Every structure is written in structure tokens, then in C-alpha cells.
Amino acid sequence: xxxxxxxxxxxxxxxxxxxxxxxxxxxAVRIERIVxxxxxxxxDFWYDQDENEWVLLLVGxxxxxxxxxxxxxxxxxxxxxxxxxxxxxVTFTSRPAVWLAVFY
Amino acid sequence: xxxxxxxxxxxxxxxxxxxxxxxxxxxAVRIERIVxxxxxxxxDFWYDQDENEWVLLLVGxxxxxxxxxxxxxxxxxxxxxxxxxxxxxVTFTSRPAVWLAVFY
Numbered sequence: 001x002x003x004x005x006x007x008x009x010x011x012x013x014x015x016x017x018x019x020x021x022x023x024x025x026x027x028a029v030r031i032e033r034i035v036x037x038x039x040x041x042x043x044d045f046w047y048d049q050d051e052n053e054w055v056l057l058l059v060g061x062x063x064x065x066x067x068x069x070x071x072x073x074x075x076x077x078x079x080x081x082x083x084x085x086x087x088x089x090v091t092f093t094s095r096p097a098v099w100l101a102v103f104y
Numbered sequence: 105x106x107x108x109x110x111x112x113x114x115x116x117x118x119x120x121x122x123x124x125x126x127x128x129x130x131x132a133v134r135i136e137r138i139v140x141x142x143x144x145x146x147x148d149f150w151y152d153q154d155e156n157e158w159v160l161l162l163v164g165x166x167x168x169x170x171x172x173x174x175x176x177x178x179x180x181x182x183x184x185x186x187x188x189x190x191x192x193x194v195t196f197t198s199r200p201a202v203w204l205a206v207f208y
Contacts, residue, residue, distance in 0.1 A: 002170070002190065007160065008181030024158050024185060029133055029208040031158060054128050054135060056111065056204065058162075058181070066106070077112030077162070081128060086106065100160065102206055104133040 007033050007058060011096060030103040036062070036093035046087045051103040053082045060097035065089050111137050111162060115200060134207040140166070140197035150191045155207040157186040164201035168192050 005023065012019045015037035024031040030051075041047070046067065056079040064080070065071045067087040074080060082088060109127065116123045119141035128135040134155075145151070150171065160183040168184070169175045171191040178184060186192060 002176065002184050002186060004176060004178060004182040004184050006179075006181045007183055023183060026156065026208065027132070029206070031206065052130065072106065072108060074108060075110075077110045078108040079111055079127060080106050080108050082106060100204075102128075102133070102135065104130065104208075 007100065008098065011035055011098070015096060028104060032101045032103070034099040034101055036060075036090070036097040036099065038095045039093055040091055041089035046089050048085055048087050049082070049103075050084055052084050054102040054104065055080050055082065056100040058098040058100055060094035061092070062090060062094070062097050062099070063092035065091045111204065112202065115139055115202070119200060132208060136205045136207070137162075138203040138205055140164075140194070140201040140203065142199045143197050144195055145193035150193050152189055152191050153186070153207075154188055156188050158206040158208065159184050159186065160204040162202040162204055164198035165196070166194060166198070166201050166203070167196035169195045 012035055018039045019035045021033045023033060057074045057076055059076060062074045063071055071091060116139055122143045123139045125137045127137055161178045161180055163180060166178045167175055175195060
């Protein structure tokens, strides 16, 4: 019988670093939970991914900056689609912020 | 620039029927929001899907019954993977219950 995994409880105790948990991987699809705790991208770091990413903020808030300088604030329930090679960086996360990421 | 969609606000006003909203469709991947409001599967109805489905309960509670008679209760944050042709039916949803479904 299928079994459930809860994405909200428990959260990792040690959030010194962001915690990435793979929930599913099959073929070209990968689902991850990402728990941030005030973490932001390093200065001048840009994500430039080969995969498309659809991201949903489950808990808290975050902010993503794009290469054109625009910043998008995300709140609980907000989803954003990031096509492959959309250069972006994370400029704010609440303590904590829980993201669901679907790479495809 | 990418734009955000909020999955929690607003919910549909008319929940006479379950509301399925496609959020993403690309290749073999489809992401949907499903808003239930006490809806359950009809007696003797079984989902028997050609696609794999990974489901996450964003709001509320639900219960899924499997062909072997086992029932799994889902609460907020619970995720469940349903491989293709896992026969199942929905036996309870809260008012409302908001699901995220990734078909792959």
C-alpha cells in the first residue's frame, strides 16, 4: 500500500545549511523539498539550470531576483515556473521557508 | 519575467463540483490544483490511471481507499505517490481540501 510522507513535519533540526530532500525521481521528473532558513544566494551567484523548475512556496516567504534586475516576492501558496536557463538567484528567505520544487 | 500564481487565494467561489485547474503541462508532466469540498468518489468508482500521480495535500484533510480495502488518511503537508494503475478512490475530503497533483 502507498505510504505518506509529510513535508511540513518534522522540519530538519539543523538548518545551518539549506536542506534538500528528494521526494521523487523518475525519468526526467524530480520532486524536492527545500527548507531554507534565511539563506540567500551568494553575491554574484546565479542559478542557470539545464532543467525546467516549477516551484511552490509551502511555508513562509522568499524573493527571487532575475538577470534583468526584477525581483519577485513569493508568499505561501505562490508558484512560479522557471524555464531552463532562466538566470535567477534567491535574495530573501524567511526562517523557515519551505519550497516544493518540481524539476522537469 | 516569470509571474506567480497563488494556489491558496482565491479558491473558487462555486465548489458544487470539484475544481481542477491546470497549472503546467509540458511533455509528459502535468501539474494541477484540485479543490474539493466534501466531494468523494461515487460508490464503486475506482480511479485506474495511465499516468503516475504524486499528490500533496496543501489544505485540509482527505482519505483515499485502495483496492485491497486499506484507507490512508492525508493531512496538510502529506504527500503520496500513486503509480499508474494503482486503483484508488477518494472516501473523504474536508470543506475545503486543496490538493496539488503532479502527473508524470
